[in-house]
Each structure stands twice: as C-alpha cells, then as structure tokens.
Amino acid sequence: MSAAHVTLRLLDKADKEILKLPRTVKGAIYDFQHKFKASPNSSGLRLKQLAGHTRLWSARVSDDYRALLLRLADDDWLIVSVKHRKDVYGNLDRLAYGVNQVTGGLEYVDLQVVEESVVRRLLPPPAPEKVPEVERPPAPAPLFAHMTDDQLTELGVAEPLLPVVRALTTEDQLLGLVEFAPQLTGEVLLSLFDGTSYDDVLEQVTAPVAAPEPVDTDDFQAAAERPATMVTTTDDALREALEGGNFGRWKVFLHPTQAKLVERDYSGPARVGGGPGTGKTIVALHRVRHLVAQLPPGRTKPVLLTTYNKNLAADLRARLLELGGEELLARVEISHVDQLALRVVREAEPGSSKQTIDDNLALREWRSMLDELDEAGWDAEFLHEEWTQVILGQAVTSRTEYFRARRAGRGRNVTRSERAEIWQLTERFAQRLDRLGRQTWAQVAERAARLELEREQRIQAVERQRAEAGGLDNIHLQDTSAGRLRYRYRHVVVDEAQDLQPGHWKMLRAMVARDRNDLFLVGDTHQRIYSSQVTLGSLGINIRGRSAKLSLSYRTTRQILGSALEVLRGEAFDDLDGNEENLAGYRSVLSGGRPALHPSSDWEAERASIAALIAEWDDIPLEQIGICVPTNDMAREVGSALAGVGIRAVEIGPDGPRGDEGVHIGTMFRFKGLEYQRMIIAGVTQGLVPREAILRLKTIDALRHRRDMQRARSLLFVAATRARDSLDIFWHGSPSQFLQPLLST
Numbered sequence: 227m228s229a230a231h232v233t234l235r236l237l238d239k240a241d242k243e244i245l246k247l248p249r250t251v252k253g254a255i256y257d258f259q260h261k262f263k264a265s266p267n268s269s270g271l272r273l274k275q276l277a278g279h280t281r282l283w284s285a286r287v288s289d290d291y292r293a294l295l296l297r298l299a300d301d302d303w304l305i306v307s308v309k310h311r312k313d314v315y316g317n318l319d320r321l322a323y324g325v326n327q328v329t330g331g332l333e334y335v336d337l338q339v340v341e342e343s344v345v346r347r348l349l350p351p352p353a354p355e356k357v358p359e360v361e362r363p364p365a366p367a368p369l370f371a372h373m374t375d376d377q378l379t380e381l382g383v384a385e386p387l388l389p390v391v392r393a394l395t396t397e398d399q400l401l402g403l404v405e406f407a408p409q410l411t412g413e414v415l416l417s418l419f420d421g422t423s424y425d426d427v428l429e430q431v432t433a434p435v436a437a438p439e440p441v442d443t444d445d446f447q448a449a450a451e452r453p454a455t456m457v458t459t460t461d462d463a464l465r466e467a468l469e470g471g472n473f474g475r476w477k478v479f480l481h482p483t484q485a486k487l488v489e490r491d492y493s494g495p496a497r498v499g500g501g502p503g504t505g506k507t508i509v510a511l512h513r514v515r516h517l518v519a520q521l522p523p524g525r526t527k528p529v530l531l532t533t534y535n536k537n538l539a540a541d542l543r544a545r546l547l548e549l550g551g552e553e554l555l556a557r558v559e560i561s562h563v564d565q566l567a568l569r570v571v572r573e574a575e576p577g578s579s580k581q582t583i584d585d586n587l588a589l590r591e592w593r594s595m596l597d598e599l600d601e602a603g604w605d606a607e608f609l610h611e612e613w614t615q616v617i618l619g620q621a622v623t624s625r626t627e628y629f630r631a632r633r634a635g636r637g638r639n640v641t642r643s644e645r646a647e648i649w650q651l652t653e654r655f656a657q658r659l660d661r662l663g664r665q666t667w668a669q670v671a672e673r674a675a676r677l678e679l680e681r682e683q684r685i686q687a688v689e690r691q692r693a694e695a696g697g698l699d700n701i702h703l704q705d706t707s708a709g710r711l712r713y714r715y716r717h718v719v720v721d722e723a724q725d726l727q728p729g730h731w732k733m734l735r736a737m738v739a740r741d742r743n744d745l746f747l748v749g750d751t752h753q754r755i756y757s758s759q760v761t762l763g764s765l766g767i768n769i770r771g772r773s774a775k776l777s778l779s780y781r782t783t784r785q786i787l788g789s790a791l792e793v794l795r796g797e798a799f800d801d802l803d804g805n806e807e808n809l810a811g812y813r814s815v816l817s818g819g820r821p822a823l824h825p826s827s828d829w830e831a832e833r834a835s836i837a838a839l840i841a842e843w844d845d846i847p848l849e850q851i852g853i854c855v856p857t858n859d860m861a862r863e864v865g866s867a868l869a870g871v872g873i874r875a876v877e878i879g880p881d882g883p884r885g886d887e888g889v890h891i892g893t894m895f896r897f898k899g900l901e902y903q904r905m906i907i908a909g910v911t912q913g914l915v916p917r918e919a920i921l922r923l924k925t926i927d928a929l930r931h932r933r934d935m936q937r938a939r940s941l942l943f944v945a946a947t948r949a950r951d952s953l954d955i956f957w958h959g960s961p962s963q964f965l966q967p968l969l970s971t
Contacts, residue, residue, distance in 0.1 A: 331454025503781030
C-alpha cells in the first residue's frame with residue numbers, strides 16, 4: 227500500500243463521539259492521523275481487518291484506544307469511531323455501515339450503543355404478577371406503527387435501525403435513538419413524531435438532501451464525496467473538530483439544505499429565514515465566500531457584508547476571517563449598517579461635525595422639548611416613533627406629504643388637526659437637534675438613502691446616455707469626485723435583516739445594481755427586537771419566489787426550544803414582504819433537560835440564588851455562562867453579587883464583552899447573535915418583562931400595546947434561544963405573564 231497519497235477522513239458522528247473522550251486521547255488521535263497518513267502499515271498502528279467485515283478495520287491510537295476505519299478504496303480511509311479497546315472486538319455484528327439509498331451518503335451505526343441508549347429510557351417495569359390481569363395498563367403502542375418499513379427507508383431512515391425504530395414507544399426512547407442515529411434518520415423520525423405527514427416529511431426533510439443522481443450503494447468512495455457524508459480531511463479542520471470549537475464544526479460541515487442556498491444562482495434579491503440556531507448566519511458567511519470565489523482577480527471590495535450593530539459586525543469579521551483567512555477578507559467590506567450610512571453622509575458633507583445620538587438620548591431631548599413647551603397631550607415615545615418610522619421612514623419632507631403618509635401598524639389613529647400638531651412638533655424637534663449640533667441614526671440612514679438614490683439616478687443617466695450614444699461616455703455626467711461613476715458594490719449580504727429600518731434598505735438597494743445575486747438577506751422576524759417593521763417590496767426589494775426557510779436548530783435542545791416557542795404562542799409575525807411568517811417545522815435533534823424555573827421573594831434573594839447556582843458549575847469555563855437581565859442597573863447588581871462570592875463577571879457592551887475571562891452579563895438586547903453552553907435569564911418579573919410602561923398602554927393605545935408586547939416576547943424568545951445545553955429562568959415577586967405556559971406544565 228502506497229503511503230504517499232493516503233487520504234484519512236473523520237466522519238461527523240465520530241467527531242461528536244471523540245469530543246466526549248479525555249483530552250489525552252484527543253491528542254493521541256491528532257498524532258495518530260499524522261502517523262497513519264505517513265504509513266498506514268506501520269507496525270505501531272496495528273492495522274487489521276475486523277472479522278466478518280469486508281471494509282471495517284481497526285488501528286491503534288494509544289495503549290487503550292482503537293480507531294475503527296472504513297476502507298473506502300485502496301488508499302482512502304474514514305474514521306467512523308474511536309473506542310476503548312475492550313469495546314471494539316466483541317459482538318462485531320453490531321457494527322453496521324453502508325450507503326444511504328436516498329442521500330447517497332455514508333452512514334455508520336453501532337447498534338449496541340443505540341439499543342443501550344434506548345433501553346436506558348424504558349418505561350417503569352410492569353406491575354407485579356399478583357396484580358389481576360384486568361388491572362394491568364395496556365402496553366404502549368409503537369410510535370411508528372402507522373409507517374411501513376418501505377416508507378421509512380424511502381424517507382431516508384437507516385435500514386439497520388428499522389428493528390429499533392419499530393420498538394420505540396416513548397419520546398424519551400426516540401431521543402435516545404436520535405442521539406446516536408445518522409442525522410437524516412433523526413430528522414425524519416422527529417418530524418413524524420411531531421405529526422408531520424409522510425408527504426410533507428418527504429418534501430421538507432428528505433427531498434432537500436436527496437442525491438440528484440441514482441445511488442450506487444456499493445461505491446463507498448463516491449459516497450464519501452457527496453454532501454450528505456459530512457467528513458473532515460484537513461489538519462486544521464481536524465484540530466478544530468477535536469477541540470470542539472463551535473466555529474470549526476460549521477466551517478467544515480454545511481448541511482446539504484444550507485449548501486444549496488449558498489450556491490444557488492438567484493435572478494434577484496433572495497431571503498433565507500428560519501428560527502434561532504438554524505444556521506442563517508452560517509449561510510450568510512458561506513454565501514459571501516461563494517460570491518467572492520466568482521469574482522475576477524482584483525484588489526477592490528465588491529462584496530458588502532452588513533448587519534444592524536457594531537457588536538455583530540465585529541463577530542462577522544472574526545468568523546469570516548476564520549472561514550477564509552485574509553485572502554477572503556481582502557475582497558469584502560464588513561460594516562454595520564449605521565456605520566455605513568454615516569460614512570456615506572460624511573463623504574457628502576465632509577465639514578459636518580454633528581454628534582450622532584442613539585434613541586435613548588433622542589427621547590431625552592423629546593421630553594425636554596415637551597416640558598419646555600408645557601405640552602402634555604403627546605408622549606415622547608409616540609412622537610419619536612412617528613417621526614422615525616413615518617416621517618423619516620417614508621422620506622416625508624412637507625406637511626402636505628405627511629397628511630397623505632401611510633401609518634399602517636402605528637397604533638392610534640390621528641385626525642388631520644392632530645397630524646398638523648405632530649408635524650409642527652417634529653419640525654421643532656429637528657430644528658432643536660440641528661441647533662445642538664446633533665442628529666439621530668434614523669436621520670443619518672434617511673440622508674444616506676437619499677444620497678445613494680441620487681447617485682443611482684446619476685449612474686442610470688450615464689447608462690442611458692451611453693446606450694443612446696452607441697456605447698460612448700459623456701464625461702459631463704461622470705462623478706468628478708470619484709472618477710468613473712459606478713455602483714459601490716456588486717453583491718450585498720445582510721445578516722439579521724429583520725432589524726433594519728426603511729432608510730437602511732433604501733440605501734442598500736441603491737448601492738448595488740439590480741442584477742442577478744444582488745442582495746442576499748438572512749433573518750427571522752420572530753427575533754425582531756427593535757420597532758422597525760418594513761415591507762421590502764415597497765422599498766424596491768422584490769424577494770417573491772426567492773425566499774427559503776431553514777428549520778433545523780443546531781444550537782438549542784428540543785426541550786429548551788419547545789419552551790421558547792411557548793413564549794411566542796398566539797403571536798403573528800410578518801415575513802418582511804407583507805405575508806405571515808411562522809416557525810412550522812422548526813425543530814432540533816438535540817436533547818437535554820427542561821428549563822429550570824427559580825422563584826425568589828425579592829431581587830436580593832434572586833441575585834443570591836444565581837450566585838449559588840453558578841458556584842456549583844465547576845465543569846465549564848465561566849465564559850460559557852451567560853446572564854441576561856432587563857436593565858443595565860440590574861446587570862451591574864448581578865455582577866456585584868457574583869463578585870461577592872468570588873465569581874468573576876464581565877459586562878457585554880456595544881462592542882462585546884468588556885474582558886476576556888468571566889461570566890458574561892448584559893441586557894437582553896446585548897445577547898442577540900450570541901450563544902452559551904449555559905444560559906440564565908434573570909429578573910423575568912411582571913413589570914420588568916414586559917415593562918410596566920408597555921402594560922399601561924393597554925387602555926391608552928391598544929394597537930401600540932400589542933406591537934410592543936410582541937417585541938417584548940421576541941426579546942425573551944431571543945434570550946432563551948441563546949442556550950445550548952441548559953436554561954435557568956429566575957424571577958422575584960410575580961413571574962412575567964410570558965412564563966405562564968412554562969409554569970403550567
């Protein structure tokens with residue numbers, strides 16, 4: 227056997243198994259793969275074929291551990307498992323492997339491990355013999371009695387697992403199987419268990435990952451190359467897999483459904499939706515890499531990657547660097563959308579020294595102005611949103627235009643005379659800001675949108691002139707400040723699209739030519755935590771027919787996900803294009819404990835309980851623990867309580883955690899886009915979640931109350947779905963009304 231071109235791969239399922247092994251064994255595996263690729267037949271590796279198997283071999287990793295390998299071809303090997311040597315050589319019939327006839331991917335199952343996982347979750351033992359026959363409870367019905375074996379295999383269930391599937395009678399047993407089953411098998415069975423019909427599972431779960439060509443189930447090497455076989459081959463990727471880095475896993479493995487969305491050629495703007503943890507940001511980053519790969523050589527940055535705040539933009543930059551290195555980063559502009567808008571405005575107004583203020587400071591100015599005017603008929607929050615969403619959002623420039631402006635979703639109706647009052651107050655406010663040398667981010671976004679629209683009109687004028695002149699340029703129409711006039715970007719990719727404002731969208735639409743693959747958006751309106759609500763079609767961004775949804779969560783367990791969805795029960799959400807969005811089919815194949823609920827008598831007792839709980843967690847780094855609270859003051863107070871018992875904590879600011887080591891603490895807004903192994907949500911008390919001010923709106927402005935309640939629910943939903951393994955919810959006094967579904971189970 228030649229050693230010069232030996233290929234050694236690591237199966238995804240083996241990667242997950244290896245993560246549970248001792249650190250010394252992981253190091254031995256890394257050394258093993260180097261030795262194996264150099265000389266598989268080295269006497270120290272003890273490579274040998276397992277009895278009764280044509281393709282399965284074992285090799286020595288260390289004194290106590292062995293690698294199980296599938297021989298795909300002469301010099302092509304796949305690690306499917308790493309086990310203690312005492313668990314390798316007995317009962318070899320239990321080891322099943324083959325090519326899935328639907329996906330064409332390689333699958334490996336240790337039937338003994340699967341069966342033991344299911345048996346551990348058996349129902350309590352039957353009643354003693356002395357109980358009369360008539361009093362014995364009936365035997366539970368098998369979960370999948372309504373499905374034939376042929377139907378299950380047609381959906382992609384691994385054939386060796388059919389006898390185990392037939393024996394399942396409880397959800398716990400099913401989850402025990404899913405933990406060790408091939409991914410498609412788990413997805414199919416959980417969808418069927420949740421009540422999805424055979425036809426819908428075939429369309430929504432199986433079809434997206436089915437092989438496009440007929441599958442030769444004897445060709446293992448071809449199977450290893452298909453997207454359905456998730457394997458690691460490079461040294462760097464293997465190291466990341468062994469270290470358990472979350473980024474390393476998704477950098478190596480794209481689900482076939484995600485890969486199709488990444489690589490598709492779209493005729494115009496496209497949108498990918500999906501619940502938390504479904505990989506929307508992963509898809510966006512891989513989409514950026516795909517678009518860059520299609521570019522001709524150059525030194526420009528024709529691809530824009532943007533999101534709604536500085537913290538997330540910094541995270542995107544770090545992850546894109548991990549994905550493609552400096553070479554990829556060199557062709558991509560990464561900026562949060564407000565920073566981008568401010569740059570556009572400053573280019574046009576280089577002498578401007580205005581200070582840009584956030585909504586909190588703007589509200590203070592509104593209140594000060596209303597106090598000075600002794601105006602008690604309007605509240606600052608209403609006027610600020612009216613000015614931001616209606617007047618600035620629709621680029622209204624005159625009182626007459628405002629009288630005609632649409633106010634859908636704004637809550638209370640206003641009469642013509644009231645519109646006149648509002649217009650006068652907003653004019654006064656704009657003048658006040660101008661006098662103070664200040665501007666809001668919404669003003670910046672609208673100004674940038676206007677500037678970019680004007681730029682687009684000049685570009686289109688040049689193109690019309692060129693067409694009329696048979697391809698010749700008219701130099702008088704060129705942009706003299708920037709040389710040849712052109713669109714700023716060839717492609718724009720937007721993460722967390724649900725939180726952008728109308729001005730942002732108008733600016734982005736004008737920054738890129740209306741062409742194939744121009745705009746690619748990812749987002750989930752169930753996670754909208756700001757007040758902006760847009761219909762993309764009305765802003766010139768038509769995604770009809772180019773919208774897709776991801777439904778499989780890779781982050782959150784089935785139990786946490788179910789509880790988080792209860793928080794949203796009864797709410798309706800839009801899809802950014804005027805239609806209703808839902809999370810139908812949103813699911814997880816991960817399993818864990820249910821969220822733990824912790825009532826306290828008061829805020830001081832609650833903080834003490836949180837500190838006591840974290841003191842018990844000595845098995846994970848502090849940085850893998852997140853605590854989110856309703857207010858900044860509460861964040862500081864929790865930090866002080868932890869410090870009092872010797873637990874280090876760092877607050878999450880606009881740019882991320884303010885330190886390298888310690889529990890991460892911040893308001894719910896700060897946790898968007900983050901994830902933690904263990905998550906604590908504190909202060910989930912009625913009057914804090916939702917805020918008392920929102921509750922008071924119920925009798926004042928019913929529509930605004932419903933809209934703000936939905937945002938408050940979304941904020942709690944976002945916080946809950948940051949959790950990977952465990953979720954603990956604390957409150958003092960009366961629990962939030964949003965927790966009622968969890969308290970009643």
